[in-house]
Amino acid sequence: xxxxxxxxxxxxxxxxxxxxxxxxxxxxxxSSIGQYEQSVRSLTHYYRTVEMxxxxxxxxxxxxxxxxxxxxxxxxxEGEIMAIVFxxxxxxxxxxxxxxxxHASETLSSFPGVPKVWAVGERVHSRLSxxxxxxxxxxxxxxxxxxITPLVTQIQIQVESQVADxxxxxxxxxxxxxxxxxxxxPVHQLVLPLDAAWQQHxxxxxxxxxxxxEVLNGRAATLRVLIREYLFISIFRACAESLTRENAxxxxxxxxxxxxxxxxxxxxxxxxxxxxxxxIDEELSDVISGYEALAK
Numbered sequence: 001x002x003x004x005x006x007x008x009x010x011x012x013x014x015x016x017x018x019x020x021x022x023x024x025x026x027x028x029x030x031s032s033i034g035q036y037e038q039s040v041r042s043l044t045h046y047y048r049t050v051e052m053x054x055x056x057x058x059x060x061x062x063x064x065x066x067x068x069x070x071x072x073x074x075x076x077x078e079g080e081i082m083a084i085v086f087x088x089x090x091x092x093x094x095x096x097x098x099x100x101x102x103h104a105s106e107t108l109s110s111f112p113g114v115p116k117v118w119a120v121g122e123r124v125h126s127r128l129s130x131x132x133x134x135x136x137x138x139x140x141x142x143x144x145x146x147x148i149t150p151l152v153t154q155i156q157i158q159v160e161s162q163v164a165d166x167x168x169x170x171x172x173x174x175x176x177x178x179x180x181x182x183x184x185x186p187v188h189q190l191v192l193p194l195d196a197a198w199q200q201h202x203x204x205x206x207x208x209x210x211x212x213x214e215v216l217n218g219r220a221a222t223l224r225v226l227i228r229e230y231l232f233i234s235i236f237r238a239c240a241e242s243l244t245r246e247n248a249x250x251x252x253x254x255x256x257x258x259x260x261x262x263x264x265x266x267x268x269x270x271x272x273x274x275x276x277x278x279x280i281d282e283e284l285s286d287v288i289s290g291y292e293a294l295a296k
Contacts, residue, residue: 005279008272015268019261025092026254029247036244039145040178043237048205050229055202056213057223081115082162083108084155084235086175086242087124089141092257093249096176096184100242101127103186104174108133111170118155120239141246142239152235159192159231169193173235175242184245191234194227 003011085104087097101124108115116136119125125138139155142148162169171192176184207213215222 005275008268012268015261015265022254022257026251029251032247033244035145036240039240047233050226050233051202052205054226055205057215057219058199058203080169081111082169083115083117083172085119085124086239087121088246089122092253093246094253096246096249097124097127100174100176100186105131107188148236148239152232155235156232173238175238176245177241178245
């Protein structure tokens with residue numbers, strides 16, 4: 001059925017409204033990327049500082065490894081596997097959730113037993129469930145930098161409760177990490193246990209000044225605080241990087257949608273003007289024909 005001028009006008013109006021929505025979402029995504037990228041850069045320096053503090057605590061014993069509390073340094077062979085997968089609540093992010101869900105499913109399938117998986121985001125939770133993963137729960141995706149801290153605190157409480165109960169567990173964190181430009185790649189980090197290789201890494205970090213640091217108020221208490229801070233930062237940074245890539249993916253999707261809408265509007269306007277010109281030509285033809293008939 002051919003379009004009429006009225007139907008084309010309605011389509012042009014609807015496309016214009018959709019274009020306004022797309023431009024708004026594009027502006028929101030672009031403004032969000034900056035704050036999350038700044039957060040990631042700040043965390044990188046803080047993460048290094050915490051690692052150096054841990055190295056100082058371990059070096060004070062005069063040994064390079066094996067000095068952590070047993071709860072944090074277990075190296076289970078067949079213990080429980082815990083995983084946190086960061087995705088999105090909203091759509092319009094391309095294959096953002098599919099990529100990280102596939103990576104998490106493939107990685108966790110290599111571990112024995114049934115892992116406990118927490119998803120951050122409704123969309124990635126749905127994809128992991130469809131892939132047959134045993135889901136222990138999910139959390140909403142933070143909508144700002146300030147909302148990341150409460151989320152990470154909830155996750156940390158879940159993890160520490162498992163460790164405090166004496167469960168031998170590994171903790172893996174999955175998220176999409178910045179790659180180059182607007183691209184990203186799925187990555188994962190083994191946060192727990194804090195094994196001998198990790199301890200040797202932090203003890204080899206050089207202190208940036210010539211002054212030799214000292215641990216005050218007891219090495220054990222300071223070490224426990226730094227370990228919890230290390231766990232907090234690891235999860236926080238994964239969340240911030242995931243949010244950066246989510247908004248970058250949404251920005252790219254909105255740019256593609258904007259180009260498509262512009263092409264659609266151009267076609268609709270062209271059809272509307274052609275149809276309008278045809279209608280005018282027909283009316284002029286009728287007037288001329290009527291005038292000629294009256295003249296005769």
